[in-house]
Amino acid sequence: MILAKLALGAVGTLAFATVYTFREGTIRVDVDEHRAGGSHVHFWVPAAAVPAALHFVPDDKLQQAVERSDEFMPIALAVVDGLKKYPDAEFVRVDSEDEHVRVSVKDGKIYVDVQDHGDDVHVAVPVSTIKDVLQNIADRKHAQ
Amino acid sequence: MTHDIRKSIKALSLAAAAALLLMPLSAMAQTAPTQSSASGGDRWLHVRVVSTGNKGETVRVNVPLELAEKVLPAINKDRLHNGKITIDRGDMGEIDCRALLNALKDTKDGEFVTVQAHDSDVKVSKQGGYMLVHVVEKRWTEGKDGKETKDAKSTEKSHIEVKVPMKVVEALFSGGKDELDVLAALRALSAHGGDTELVSVKDEENTVRVWLDSKSSAD
Numbered sequence: 001m002i003l004a005k006l007a008l009g010a011v012g013t014l015a016f017a018t019v020y021t022f023r024e025g026t027i028r029v030d031v032d033e034h035r036a037g038g039s040h041v042h043f044w045v046p047a048a049a050v051p052a053a054l055h056f057v058p059d060d061k062l063q064q065a066v067e068r069s070d071e072f073m074p075i076a077l078a079v080v081d082g083l084k085k086y087p088d089a090e091f092v093r094v095d096s097e098d099e100h101v102r103v104s105v106k107d108g109k110i111y112v113d114v115q116d117h118g119d120d121v122h123v124a125v126p127v128s129t130i131k132d133v134l135q136n137i138a139d140r141k142h143a144q
Numbered sequence: 145m146t147h148d149i150r151k152s153i154k155a156l157s158l159a160a161a162a163a164l165l166l167m168p169l170s171a172m173a174q175t176a177p178t179q180s181s182a183s184g185g186d187r188w189l190h191v192r193v194v195s196t197g198n199k200g201e202t203v204r205v206n207v208p209l210e211l212a213e214k215v216l217p218a219i220n221k222d223r224l225h226n227g228k229i230t231i232d233r234g235d236m237g238e239i240d241c242r243a244l245l246n247a248l249k250d251t252k253d254g255e256f257v258t259v260q261a262h263d264s265d266v267k268v269s270k271q272g273g274y275m276l277v278h279v280v281e282k283r284w285t286e287g288k289d290g291k292e293t294k295d296a297k298s299t300e301k302s303h304i305e306v307k308v309p310m311k312v313v314e315a316l317f318s319g320g321k322d323e324l325d326v327l328a329a330l331r332a333l334s335a336h337g338g339d340t341e342l343v344s345v346k347d348e349e350n351t352v353r354v355w356l357d358s359k360s361s362a363d
Contacts, residue, residue, distance in 0.1 A: 074218035082211040089360045096201035
């Protein structure tokens with residue numbers, strides 16, 4: 001019976017951790033250089049892990065961002081707050097013969113898609129994650 | 145005991161599955177009102193540049209005016225502060241824009257400026273609550289020696305049409321003496337009802353359109 005309760009606890013924790021992790025969405029980065037020797041990078045990170053992981057980033061790694069935060073922070077926060085109202089929208093689209101750029105928001109995620117002379121870069125980041133990162137930088141600035 | 149474990153896991157799986165299934169619904173319920181309000185009352189500024197050059201580039205930019213209104217005051221760089229641009233007196237020469245605007249505001253509809261020069265025609269007028277600017281750049285036919293022939297004819301090199309609601313122009317000049325209140329102009333633009341074509345530029349290679357409507361997409 002004790003074993004059953006332990007198993008229940010472990011599975012319960014795992015289930016709720018999974019639910020929590022995916023509730024915040026994922027950060028996706030896909031880079032494909034379609035040429036000989038070109039690199040291919042594909043990874044996704046649960047967005048929920050970012051705020052926690054940021055606490056372990058040493059100050060010196062974010063020093064430049066913290067120092068320049070006065071310049072960009074009000075603008076970035078205004079954009080991020082403003083974007084909440086537009087869960088599905090295309091803000092920029094550039095199309096030419098061999099270049100395509102798209103900046104859009106869908107389901108609360110910012111998408112940046114670039115196709116340039118056969119190279120593809122796709123980045124998707126939840127808006128809430130960007131706000132968490134900005135908040136972390138702001139907190140570090142206040143702590144200084 | 146295994147029955148207990150199996151029963152617990154089953155119950156837990158069902159709970160987790162239910163939570164996962166219901167979460168998108170609750171998220172939708174949270175976003176639905178904002179989405180409808182976004183599509184309902186929002187005004188979008190659209191910019192489209194179509195270039196017919198060798199690469200045939202098309203640029204589309206769609207900006208919700210409300211977002212621009214929120215972001216603009218946050219930008220404090222060079223001459224732009226709190227949504228206002230400081231004008232260098234030297235930029236304006238001896239022109240008193242405010243006096244000019246006041247005069248324009250109180251006069252009836254009509255054409256105020258007409259310039260017919262060798263290489264361009266310019267017209268500025270007021271019509272139905274809008275300030276209209278019309279510019280045509282001309283190109284003259286040239287002889288083999290590169291000089292214009294006596295019976296040379298001009299053709300249209302580029303065509304610029306600007307149509308701005310007078311309230312927006314007034315709001316733009318509503319700030320201090322040496323500043324343009326861009327934020328006030330944006331707010332006036334936002335309050336302006338109906339779809340409006342603000343700027344249209346057409347030359348040999350490029351077509352530029354700036355317009356205002358309530359659609360989030362440019363197409």
